[in-house]
Amino acid sequence: MHAFPQGNTWHIHPDPATLAQRLTVAIARSAREAIATRGGFHLVVAGGGTPQAAYALLPQWGGDWQCWHIYHGDERCLPPEDAERNSLMLEKTWLSKVPIPARQIHHIPAERGAEAAARDYATALPAHAFDLVLLGVGEDGHTASLFPGHDWGMEKGSPATIAILDAAKAPPQRVSLSGWRLRYTREMFFLAAGSGKRPALAAWLRGEALPAATVGTTADIWLDAAAWPGTPPAPV
Template sequence: MEAARNRNTWHIHPDTAALAQRLAAAIARMAQEAIAARGAFHLVVAGGNTPRAAYAMLPQLGRDWQCWHLYHGDERCLPPQDPERNSLMLDTVWLSQVPIPARQIHHIPAERGAEVAARDYAAVLPPHAFDLVLLGMGEDGHTASLFPGHDWGLEKSSPATLAIHDAAKAPPQRVSLSGWRLQYTREMFFLTTGSGKRVALAAWLRGESIPAALVGTAADVWLDNAAWPEAVPGAI
């Protein structure tokens, strides 16, 4: 089921398996369209469990891997082999199985500390728009590592990357693309599953100023039935 509200489109899937399958197919299709039109596909990946199953399907669906360029929306300041690193998850379920050139896989060097990693990562971001940005949303409405009560970097005068020192979830030190840099993309998908996200999604539908809503002003929101706040005033 799909529903439109404001400038968002809400893709409601029966369960997480269906969402992952359709998401993987959409990413592969968008990659081919971008490569045919511009010779490259620039993708910002999200961490967490929601997109993991979709990433695992991409080795069978994708092609023209030499044209893919990958970036992260955020990363935790932990050692590279820490199981909480987004980069390790991506390498394990997807990148170890496909021949994307190493120079085109841009992991955030968060093990260097938030300030240094944010500065260094800003230098590798492309000057043009991304083709697709994938984002998740926390139960508090945060996205990437942009948490409520913090500077989200929505103004174009903000840096493209932000050093986070007091994240609301552990670890406190993180690196995140800023709000405006995440928005500088041809397409944006939010991936949200589970009943724990209903309150935040209802706030988004009501137009409240949570980070996900302010970053995803024109996003496609992919969710499962469990996350859809159908009984909440303001839902469709």
């Protein structure tokens, strides 16, 4: 674990398997604390292969599933059965294996189109802060579906959800939580694995205004060694 002046804490693990195991333990710890303190755990999930490995382990580590509430940071505007949908990955990997009440699983209805889905999903979000937000880091520094060169909705008065019509990656239509709504959380974890993430993470450390860095000013960043841009610092 390594702290840097930006206010972030960087967790650097030797390989993706170790990263997934320790991330799973951290998610389960956050859930236990939230349920014990506030009676529920409101989690925003991320798509992608790095969190997927942790989701597959969660049935072994989690508990009190009736107290979990699941939300998405973003979704692609594709049919529900499309393999690229975050919701389908989540159902197959994790949610179908645990008894979280269906009314507490809030998938983005992105098949309806970005604008209608963003409008509807805003009403599904809680008025209070999330307990934990999970986010990825793209090779261009994007997070959720907040891409460089776009409005990320960082102002508190911005909508909680954003309809994306021209994403830099296919498909062009997506729905994303806005930057300020993602930051309205008690904890935030960023996840990145693989050497393809090194340039974006190096830019983050240099202080460049990437979407991920702008949203994650005080966050825990979970990496494998391949994603770290340089020789990992000595343990502290």
